[in-house]
Amino acid sequence: MHSEVEQEIRRLAEKNHSFFLYDLDRIRQQIGNLSRLPRNVEVFYAMKANSHPAILGLMTHSSSIRGIEIASAGEAQKVLALEPKLSRTIYTGPSKRSDELAFAMQHGIQLVNIESLTEAHRIQSLARTPQQILLRLNIDQEIHGAATRMSFANEPTPFGVHETEAPQVIDEISSLRNLQLQGLHIFAASGVLDAQSLLNHIDYSFELSRKIESRTGKRFTTLDFGGGIGIDYEGKGEFDILTFTKGLEVLIGKHKMHDKKLLFELGRYLVADSGYFVTTINDIKESRGKKILLCTAGTNAHRRPYALKVNYPITVLNRGENIIYPGQLSAENESVQVRGPLCTSADVLSCGTHVSSARIGDLVVMHKSGAYGADMSHKDFLSHEHVPEYTIGETK
Numbered sequence: 392m393h394s395e396v397e398q399e400i401r402r403l404a405e406k407n408h409s410f411f412l413y414d415l416d417r418i419r420q421q422i423g424n425l426s427r428l429p430r431n432v433e434v435f436y437a438m439k440a441n442s443h444p445a446i447l448g449l450m451t452h453s454s455s456i457r458g459i460e461i462a463s464a465g466e467a468q469k470v471l472a473l474e475p476k477l478s479r480t481i482y483t484g485p486s487k488r489s490d491e492l493a494f495a496m497q498h499g500i501q502l503v504n505i506e507s508l509t510e511a512h513r514i515q516s517l518a519r520t521p522q523q524i525l526l527r528l529n530i531d532q533e534i535h536g537a538a539t540r541m542s543f544a545n546e547p548t549p550f551g552v553h554e555t556e557a558p559q560v561i562d563e564i565s566s567l568r569n570l571q572l573q574g575l576h577i578f579a580a581s582g583v584l585d586a587q588s589l590l591n592h593i594d595y596s597f598e599l600s601r602k603i604e605s606r607t608g609k610r611f612t613t614l615d616f617g618g619g620i621g622i623d624y625e626g627k628g629e630f631d632i633l634t635f636t637k638g639l640e641v642l643i644g645k646h647k648m649h650d651k652k653l654l655f656e657l658g659r660y661l662v663a664d665s666g667y668f669v670t671t672i673n674d675i676k677e678s679r680g681k682k683i684l685l686c687t688a689g690t691n692a693h694r695r696p697y698a699l700k701v702n703y704p705i706t707v708l709n710r711g712e713n714i715i716y717p718g719q720l721s722a723e724n725e726s727v728q729v730r731g732p733l734c735t736s737a738d739v740l741s742c743g744t745h746v747s748s749a750r751i752g753d754l755v756v757m758h759k760s761g762a763y764g765a766d767m768s769h770k771d772f773l774s775h776e777h778v779p780e781y782t783i784g785e786t787k
Contacts, residue, residue: 392667392706392758399783400669400708404754407779409670409688413441413761415449415784417665422455425657427636429643432653433457435481437618440658440762441666442469445782450661451479458501460656464491471498481615481656483527483576485549493517504576504615506551511564518569525615526560527551527576532595551576554599558606565609572609574651575600578617582659584628586635589619590642597646615654622663624701624759630660659762666761668693670740672707672753673732675720682720682727684746686755689731689738692778693760694768697739704758705729705744713752722749729755733773 392400396414403410425434436450437460450456451473458479459470470480476499482492483504492510495503496518504525505511514522529551552560557575564572577596583589593616600614623629643649670692674685696703727749729741740757749755770777 392756396667396783397708399781400667400754400756401710403781404669404671404710407669408673409668409686409692409778411692411760411765411778411780412667412669413443413446413662413780413782414665414667415445415782415786417784418446418449418662418761419453419784421661421664422453424632425455427633429636429640429653431643431649431651432639432655435460435654435656436661437656437658438466438469439766441662441764442466442766443780443782444469444472445786446662446665448473448786457654460658461495464488464494467491467495467498467500477501481654483578483617483656487513489513489517496522502573502613502615506549508552508560508563511560511567511570515567515569521569521571523571523573524564525574525576525613526557526564526572527578528554528557528599530554530577530579530595530599532579532592550578554603557603561603561607561609565607572611574611574613574615575603576615576617578615578619578656581618582621583619584621584623584630586631586638589635590638592616592619593639594642594645597642597648601646611651613652613654614648615656617656618658618660619655620657620660622659622759622762624703663759663762666759666764668757668760668764670731670755670757672749672751672755675722675749675751677720682722682725684722684727684729684749684755686729686731686740688775688778689733689740690768691731691733691738691770691772691775692768693740693757693764695763696741696757697737698767700742702741702744703760705741705746706756706758707746707749708754708756709748709750710752710754713750715751719751721751722746724748732775 435458460481462484478499481502485506529548670686670688672684673687676683731738
């Protein structure tokens, strides 16, 4: 981590036993990596990754971010706190309630990705003016090696309609006057580290969209590929954005897709590297030959590492001796577990991480914690105080 970040962590730790810190300048660097994407690609920020107001404000003011992707009326309200309408917002997610759809449309939602015929008919009955939509598909092609998959060849999924049902569903949608079908939403997996795997998925999707256009007589203007791009948490290799950009250009030419808008809903890729979760070692125990660092906050603040069984990179910042009794345990050049204060064996921040030195009172810093940290955690479990969130760097 940069020296300025470490200094800020140490400063904040004087008044907070646990907290998140987000480096806004690091987010700008990630946004800058998108500058070479093809001209017909539009990037939306998937705010489910991190809805902190400073981050959301940065995204809404960035010329490289077309808009925001939301998945609830609550997220829509956060966007409306920064913009007068939802005219640069995409609404995704299964099982949208009627009141949520009505709220979004009343505030001028740009696009709604519909997941079923039920949702299509709900919009038809609620819309005051024709609403632009995308039809979400679940496809037979799987992206292997992804952290999270939303489309399976042989397993049920709540997302979208099956690719073979698309022509029939599109025919029925065409009879609904308050719906304007713009294209398809084909989001198969998240957390993809291999650029070629994601390109193979897009290749398949381009071909599939052409087949559906031919079957239905429709001409789509938009294809939405969701997120997909992953972050390397465990040293498996970073996503090669340059290879992906060049490969996407080739595929656009191959399938003659220059006239279509190609949307990507990026969250983790943009904000994960910006975040640091910091918590204080409150006790050190040894159980069956393994040292455990017991910290002042755990999965109530940062649930994702244990939920996905991922060991985030960790740094221990030493703060000098904090002697409570003679002979108290420390960890020296060994592998340890990191756990929190909750009354459950599931309160695990790391199943195994090597530390050079760790003592009671030191700070455990979990890197790459800018995405799916505080927002994804069960903050009210056991009624511990909510962990505060701070930012460093320019806000505009």
